[in-house]
Amino acid sequence: MTPDVDPPLSHTETRDSQQTSAQASKELHQQCVDLLGEIDEFQSMLNSTLRNPQLVELRQFRSNVNSEFKMLQRLEEQMEASNSPDGSERDPDTEMRYLHALRSSNLPFYQAVWNIARGSCAGLLALGKRFYWDRKAWPLEEKKAQKGDGSWEKNKQPNKDKRKSVFVDIVADDGESWVKVSTVSESRLLFDMAKKGWERDSDSDAFSDEDGEGSPKRTVLRNFDGEDSGEDSDDDELELIKLARDLRKAADATRVRYRHPRLRIVLPKIAEGNVPEIDDVLKEMRSYGIKVECQDSISANASQAKLNSLLPQPFRNFTTAVNIDCTLLLAIVSDLSHVKDIAILPSFHKAIVRQIEVEKEQPLLPTELWPAMGARELLCTKEAAKRMCEIVETIGTETEKERMYLVLGNAPNDQLDRESLIRKFQSLSDWQVPVDWALPIRIVDAEPAIEAAKAEGKLPPVADEVAQVLSDINHSVFMYGWATSLTTISSNRTIDKQIEVTIENSRQVDGDAVEGPQVWICDTARSLVGKDKGRKS
Numbered sequence: 051m052t053p054d055v056d057p058p059l060s061h062t063e064t065r066d067s068q069q070t071s072a073q074a075s076k077e078l079h080q081q082c083v084d085l086l087g088e089i090d091e092f093q094s095m096l097n098s099t100l101r102n103p104q105l106v107e108l109r110q111f112r113s114n115v116n117s118e119f120k121m122l123q124r125l126e127e128q129m130e131a132s133n134s135p136d137g138s139e140r141d142p143d144t145e146m147r148y149l150h151a152l153r154s155s156n157l158p159f160y161q162a163v164w165n166i167a168r169g170s171c172a173g174l175l176a177l178g179k180r181f182y183w184d185r186k187a188w189p190l191e192e193k194k195a196q197k198g199d200g201s202w203e204k205n206k207q208p209n210k211d212k213r214k215s216v217f218v219d220i221v222a223d224d225g226e227s228w229v230k231v232s233t234v235s236e237s238r239l240l241f242d243m244a245k246k247g248w249e250r251d252s253d254s255d256a257f258s259d260e261d262g263e264g265s266p267k268r269t270v271l272r273n274f275d276g277e278d279s280g281e282d283s284d285d286d287e288l289e290l291i292k293l294a295r296d297l298r299k300a301a302d303a304t305r306v307r308y309r310h311p312r313l314r315i316v317l318p319k320i321a322e323g324n325v326p327e328i329d330d331v332l333k334e335m336r337s338y339g340i341k342v343e344c345q346d347s348i349s350a351n352a353s354q355a356k357l358n359s360l361l362p363q364p365f366r367n368f369t370t371a372v373n374i375d376c377t378l379l380l381a382i383v384s385d386l387s388h389v390k391d392i393a394i395l396p397s398f399h400k401a402i403v404r405q406i407e408v409e410k411e412q413p414l415l416p417t418e419l420w421p422a423m424g425a426r427e428l429l430c431t432k433e434a435a436k437r438m439c440e441i442v443e444t445i446g447t448e449t450e451k452e453r454m455y456l457v458l459g460n461a462p463n464d465q466l467d468r469e470s471l472i473r474k475f476q477s478l479s480d481w482q483v484p485v486d487w488a489l490p491i492r493i494v495d496a497e498p499a500i501e502a503a504k505a506e507g508k509l510p511p512v513a514d515e516v517a518q519v520l521s522d523i524n525h526s527v528f529m530y531g532w533a534t535s536l537t538t539i540s541s542n543r544t545i546d547k548q549i550e551v552t553i554e555n556s557r558q559v560d561g562d563a564v565e566g567p568q569v570w571i572c573d574t575a576r577s578l579v580g581k582d583k584g585r586k587s
Contacts, residue, residue: 071148082119092357101417111177118157163219163231171222174360183303184214216296225306235319294335308565313340320344371427373531375540376434381576383453388479425486431496433526459490496530503533510564512556532567541575
């Protein structure tokens with residue numbers, strides 16, 4: 051994340067700039083303080099609104115800005131030490147060196163990244179993340195393993211070749227959009243173009259690779275032609291073209307919810323339409339399917355944009371009705387989800403103890419499940435409802451059974467309206483139950499919908515292969531959501547990943563555009579406490 055720096059200032063330019071090193075240092079120092087303050091403000095928002103604020107990767111970006119702050123402090127100390135005892139000005143050479151050091155600061159680049167994120171992005175997941183293309187092209191997330199307490203941890207990954215990777219400055223739209231920022235100036239870009247052998251012939255078509263009459267408008271020592279031609283091919287390529295190419299390759303090797311990320315490159319110091327040679331470069335960058343924005347199209351209102359617009363928006367694309375898996379039906383009725391102070395008994399399984407501890411830190415329903423469900427219509431398959439009822443009737447406490455009857459609208463609650471169901475449910479919970487929670491959950495027959503979708507060609511051929519690896523209950527839940535294009539919410543990450551892998555392995559046959567079921571995974575679930583164990587009286 052190194053900024054593009056123009057050549058050092060001459061003595062004349064130093065005098066003409068009419069800005070002393072002390073003034074420049076003071077400005078950069080304050081800008082750094084302001085930027086750190088905004089980052090910390092946003093981190094506080096994450097801490098207060100997200101169940102797991104670490105899902106948004108800010109730490110390295112803040113560390114980089116803080117390192118810049120410390121560098122500026124050290125430089126300021128050196129400048130003060132170099133002042134003449136009699137108060138006279140420094141000699142021009144020393145002053146020029148300090149100005150050049152300040153001018154070479156990384157801070158303007160970090161400010162550009164932050165302002166572009168704040169002014170034009172939503173659903174931020176990372177400020178700085180590396181993506182590779184020398185791996186299997188499916189999940190954005192690293193592979194994970196489930197621990198005994200039901201939570202997930204990352205597996206150790208083998209070392210990867212950084213030469214086959216790209217560093218993305220902003221990962222937004224909950225992972226669906228990548229943004230790269232380059233602060234290269236027009237003068238620096240033209241200098242690099244000349245150095246790399248770019249030439250323009252106004253009488254010929256741009257980027258023609260034909261000899262003779264269609265001679266190329268530019269001469270490039272090396273250029274990407276759709277296939278890797280070895281690592282050395284990068285050495286003679288223009289940096290912006292290499293950046294566009296690498297972004298495309300990494301995006302093609304990555305899928306987020308079955309789709310490749312959208313790509314954007316922002317050039318805040320480049321004006322389009324002024325220099326034909328630069329416009330040619332922009333045109334070639336766009337040929338990789340990348341949106342390229344220059345200074346005239348960048349929002350100038352970043353400072354006025356609200357920081358909360360950057361918060362992740364995991365429920366943004368949910369359907370108006372959601373399909374609930376059995377794992378979360380149990381979480382909705384469990385005492386663990388509703389009783390704030392459950393005494394931990396020696397007879398509790400360690401997974402139960404861990405869930406109690408996690409619940410105290412971040413309660414599942416108020417922070418995640420109720421926001422996910424919102425005011426949407428709620429439904430579940432009859433297989434999921436049946437399995438949930440079997441479990442609750444067998445090992446559930448009396449309060450867990452009462453919640454189940456309310457959630458499903460079973461007798462004696464089958465004649466109650468939504469407001470009455472919520473009032474009764476509120477009496478069984480220590481948390482404030484949302485007044486717009488759409489009880490009762492409607493039970494649906496999955497199989498007719500699945501068969502109809504197959505007959506109408508709404509499911510791809512790989513759906514049959516996916517169905518073969520699913521148990522009866524998972525078949526009803528996940529295939530129903532897929533067949534009806536409804537969002538399925540579940541904590542069963544294993545099944546979700548199994549479906550993804552099956553679909554990705556079939557792409558050579560079924561094509562690149564195939565998408566699986568829309569599934570939202572809750573990273574943690576809740577077991578039932580069990581009869582007479584740690585209940586609130």
